[in-house]
Structure formats: structure tokens, C-alpha cells
Amino acid sequence: IQQMEAQWQSRKNLRKGEPEAKPLYTEADVEDTMKKFISIDYDKMYAVNDNIKVNFINSGHMLGSAYVELYVTENGVQTKYVFSGDVGNINQPILADPHVLTGCDYLFIESTYGDRYHENLQTYREKLLEIITSTLARKGNVIIPSFAVGRTQEILYEINYYKENKLLKEYNDVPVYVDSPLATQATEVFKRHYDIADKSTHDLLKSGDDPLVFEGLFYSTTVEESMAINNDATPKIIISASGMCDAGRIRHHLKYNLWKPNASVVFVGYQAPGNLGRMLLEGEKMVKLFGEQIAVKAQIHNIDAYSGHADLNGLLNVIATMQQKPKKIILIHGEEAAILNFANAIKERFKIPTFIPSYGDIADITLDKEVIDKWDIPPIPVREKPQEVTAKPEGRNKNVIAAIQQLITIALHLKKELSQSASDRIHDYVDIIKKILNEEINR
Structure with a gap:
């Protein structure tokens, strides 16, 4: 990219x-x-040195993802730490479900979806099918921003299912384009490692149906091939990276389709705050792409069940299935609402102390009771009511306006030094700041 x-x-x-x-x-x-990479096997102990051993267990998040079990011996005492990385969602196409952990002394676990529940497989399968068929009926394109590794292959699996079972009906011959060189290469990697796929994928392969190969599927790798997709008026499905729309070819496809009322944009993964994908999900009516203002008239959809991250039930299940429960659980990788909700759920269900570190924190893991108390869930800060401003309105406005104008100047200066995708995002924020400035001036 x-x-x-x-x-x-x-x-x-x-x-x-x-x-x-x-x-x-x-x-x-x-x-x-x-050339410096080495491959390792799941469920095999590796000795880093005499005092540190490590084991990798399938976490079901994406092909090759793993929980890390770390065994550390100090003064003759062995302590087991588990780092979850990204915990996989259950019942995902191709991937096996996350494997069960036996337990640990200290668990470091993600909390991306610690405050929500995913739809079931049949519900989101029907939802995606309805979006595709209704969009094609309007003679529009279906644009799916997708992560190159994992999500793209899952979407291809679903479309193959629709085509094999004639669920697309009169649209069964719809062309499907994977417009991402990385996704194309990643798909080939998936095909080489079907041995660690789930049972349903193995059943399909035994029947002669490769879920990542079907009639009407095209991969574009060159810039010319990518450009040709938008030069063709035939209704189609376009799967392209990046999944959050912050870079890559997806931005070109959005530029050509966002303004069309008959098109649909389908998000199938997490959208971080500040990214274009999140802005579209939150209802932005105008966005800037490649220096051009684009009206958002396409239908915007979100199917978070395709996420590679476990929901709250999945995260709690990691702990519930452990024979040896952790002494402490350290919560990471989550927005504030998700991480606090997950922490409260752990405390209520398992009565295990939790710790939510902030960036740069250094934690001393010890069995001392006083330290455990200090590690408990921090209270949500309560904002005090702001004091009334006693300055004259005209003086306050003057200072605010000057500050906003200076902020715009800094933003536009930074824009020159940034990548195209970051530059576009700066432009979007500058437009918002300018609106605030105009409102302040007219007060």
C-alpha cells in the first residue's frame, strides 16, 4: 500500500x-x-533459555495466530503467563475455533468487543445475502472494505456458499473482484494451509468444492487492472483493502461509488475511531478522497459478526474454560467502554482481580495482597461541573477564534508532510474545525 x-x-x-x-x-x-523468519508448530514447547519456555496455541483469530504461553522460572519457582493477542471469533468460515487454554497464573487478554455480542452465523449470512441481492437489483456495486488476511477469505467463502447453493438466483453469475495484491497472495497462503482449517472446510474440499475458487472470481494485481474495474458499468462485488479505508485501493473504489445511491458499502470488521470507515458508519454525509469532496449517498452497512475478534461471551469463555484460573487478569487492546465492561463482567462472574494499564505503565506482578488491591478496577472518573466563565463574551470569542485559526494553520502545514491517506483525513478534520470557527464567529 x-x-x-x-x-x-x-x-x-x-x-x-x-x-x-x-x-x-x-x-x-x-x-x-x-529470510530471518523461522516457522514454529502449535502445541510444542520451545526453550528460549534455561529459565524461559514458550508454547503457542491456536487462538482462531486468523491463519497462524496464537495465544502465547510463557513459562518463567525464577529462584526455583515457575510462573505461567498467557498473552492472548487477538482472541478469535467462533464459527468463522475456514478457521478453527480458538483452542482451550489449560490455565495460567497471569492472563493478559484483549478486550476489543468487551461490550457487545455478535449475531449468529445464519443471521449474518442472510444479512449479507440480502444486501448483495438488493444492491444488484438496483444495478449497483457492492463495495466490501476488507482486511487482506483473513476477512477477505471469509467473504469469499460466503460468496462461494451463495453461488454453490444458487442463493443469488438471477445474480448467480455476478463478477467478484478481489482488488488487493496482498489479499491475492494471502489467499494462496490459505490454500497451502488447509490442513489447519475447520471441519466444514475439510468437508467441502473432500466433496471437490474449493471455497476460495468459483466461477466469476477475478483477482487484480496491477494498477491498470484495478482501474479497469471502475471503467466497467456491470454491477459487481468488489473486495478491497484496507479494511478501515485508511489507505489502499479501497479509497479509489469509494471515490467512484460513494456518491451513487444504488451502491452499497459493507463493513465486515472493526473500524477504529478517526478512520474513514468509522466516519462513514457514524453517518458522515460528505468525505474527502484524493483532495475531492465526495457526497455519501450509497447505503452503508455493518456486519460485525464477521469480525475476527471474540465478543464478550467469547472473551469470558477463554477464562471459563481454564482449569487453573488466573490470579490476576490484565486487560488490554480495547476502547474505554469495552474494557471497563469486560472488567466488570470478570469481577462479577469470576471474582478475579483485574488491572487496566495505561500507556507507559510499569506493573509489578506480585502475590502481595496490598498490591492486588491497588490493581483492582479503577473507578470511572467523574467530571466536575465546569465553572462559569466570567470573561466578557466578546473577549472569550476572540481568544477561541484565534486558537481555532492557529489550529487550522498547523493542520494544513502538517498535511504537506503526511501520506495521501493521512492528508485526506487531516482535510476532513480541518473542514469540521472551520464549521466550528464559523459558528463561533456568528455567535
């Missing part, structure tokens, strides 16, 4: 007589780095 952005910026620079933009790294750099 960043190589493509550098090429795009270089063309823009050359038109202005400026030097070409260089990518941070190239494919050759990646290939050199990969």
Missing part, C-alpha cells in the same frame, strides 16, 4: 517539478527480512 501511495505521490510531485517520493521500504526489503 505504501509503495502504491509513493508512486501516486511521485506522479503528483513530477507534475509540480518536485522530486519523486520514495517508499519507506520495498518488496525487496520485505523479502530480505523474511
Whole structure:
């Protein structure tokens, strides 16, 4: 993605007589780095040294993802730590469900969806089918921003299911484009590792149906192939990266389709605050792409059940199935509402002390009772009622307006130094700030 952005910026620079933009790294750099990689097996103990051993267990989040069990011996005493990484969702296409952990002394676990529950498999399968068929009936395109590894393959699995069972009816021949070089390569990796797939995938393969291969599926790798997709008026399904729409070819497809009322954009994964995907889900009516304002008239959908992250039930199940319950649980990787809700659920169900670290915190893990108390769930801060401002209204407005104008100047200066995707996002925020400025001036 960043190589493509550098090429795009270089063309823009050359038109202005400026030097070409260089990518941070190239494919050759990646290939050199990969020579230093080593592969390891699940469920096999590896000795780092005499006092540290490590075991990797399938976490079901994506192909090759793992819980890390770390065994550390100090002064003759062994302590077991588990780092969950991203905990996988259950009943996902292709991937096996997360394996059960036997237990540990201290658990570090993610909390992305610690405050919500996913829909069941049949519900979201029917929902995606309805979105696709209704969009094609309007002669529109279905745009699916998708992570290249994992989510793209799951969506292909679902579309293969629809086509094999003739569920798309008169649209069964709809062309499907995977427009992401990384997703194309990742799909080939999935095919090489079907041995660790779930039972339903193995059953399909035995019947002669490869879930990642079907009639009407096309992969585009070159820029020219990608551009040709939008030059064709035939209604189609386009799966492209990145999943949060913050970079990559998906931004081009959004530029060509967001303003069309007959199109649909379907989000199938987590959208972080501040990213274009989150802005669209929150109802933005106008966004900026490649320096151009684009009206949002397409239908915007969200199916979070396709997420690779476990919901609250899945996260709690990691703890519930442990034979040896942790002495403490450290909660990480989650927005405030999710992480606090998960912490309260743990405390209520398991009575296990939890700790929510902040960035840069250094924690001393010990069995001392006083330290455990200090590690308990921090209370949600209560904001005090702001004091009344005694300054004259005109003086306050003058200071606010000056501050906002300075903020706009800084933002526009930073914009020149950023990548195209980040630059577009700065533009979006500047527009919002300008609206605030106009409201303040007119007060």
C-alpha cells in the first residue's frame, strides 16, 4: 500500500517539478527480512533459555495466530503467563475455533468487543445475502472494505456458499473482484494451509468444492487492472483493502461509488475511531478522497459478526474454560467502554482481580495482597461541573477564534508532510474545525 501511495505521490510531485517520493521500504526489503523468519508448530514447547519456555496455541483469530504461553522460572519457582493477542471469533468460515487454554497464573487478554455480542452465523449470512441481492437489483456495486488476511477469505467463502447453493438466483453469475495484491497472495497462503482449517472446510474440499475458487472470481494485481474495474458499468462485488479505508485501493473504489445511491458499502470488521470507515458508519454525509469532496449517498452497512475478534461471551469463555484460573487478569487492546465492561463482567462472574494499564505503565506482578488491591478496577472518573466563565463574551470569542485559526494553520502545514491517506483525513478534520470557527464567529 505504501509503495502504491509513493508512486501516486511521485506522479503528483513530477507534475509540480518536485522530486519523486520514495517508499519507506520495498518488496525487496520485505523479502530480505523474511529470510530471518523461522516457522514454529502449535502445541510444542520451545526453550528460549534455561529459565524461559514458550508454547503457542491456536487462538482462531486468523491463519497462524496464537495465544502465547510463557513459562518463567525464577529462584526455583515457575510462573505461567498467557498473552492472548487477538482472541478469535467462533464459527468463522475456514478457521478453527480458538483452542482451550489449560490455565495460567497471569492472563493478559484483549478486550476489543468487551461490550457487545455478535449475531449468529445464519443471521449474518442472510444479512449479507440480502444486501448483495438488493444492491444488484438496483444495478449497483457492492463495495466490501476488507482486511487482506483473513476477512477477505471469509467473504469469499460466503460468496462461494451463495453461488454453490444458487442463493443469488438471477445474480448467480455476478463478477467478484478481489482488488488487493496482498489479499491475492494471502489467499494462496490459505490454500497451502488447509490442513489447519475447520471441519466444514475439510468437508467441502473432500466433496471437490474449493471455497476460495468459483466461477466469476477475478483477482487484480496491477494498477491498470484495478482501474479497469471502475471503467466497467456491470454491477459487481468488489473486495478491497484496507479494511478501515485508511489507505489502499479501497479509497479509489469509494471515490467512484460513494456518491451513487444504488451502491452499497459493507463493513465486515472493526473500524477504529478517526478512520474513514468509522466516519462513514457514524453517518458522515460528505468525505474527502484524493483532495475531492465526495457526497455519501450509497447505503452503508455493518456486519460485525464477521469480525475476527471474540465478543464478550467469547472473551469470558477463554477464562471459563481454564482449569487453573488466573490470579490476576490484565486487560488490554480495547476502547474505554469495552474494557471497563469486560472488567466488570470478570469481577462479577469470576471474582478475579483485574488491572487496566495505561500507556507507559510499569506493573509489578506480585502475590502481595496490598498490591492486588491497588490493581483492582479503577473507578470511572467523574467530571466536575465546569465553572462559569466570567470573561466578557466578546473577549472569550476572540481568544477561541484565534486558537481555532492557529489550529487550522498547523493542520494544513502538517498535511504537506503526511501520506495521501493521512492528508485526506487531516482535510476532513480541518473542514469540521472551520464549521466550528464559523459558528463561533456568528455567535
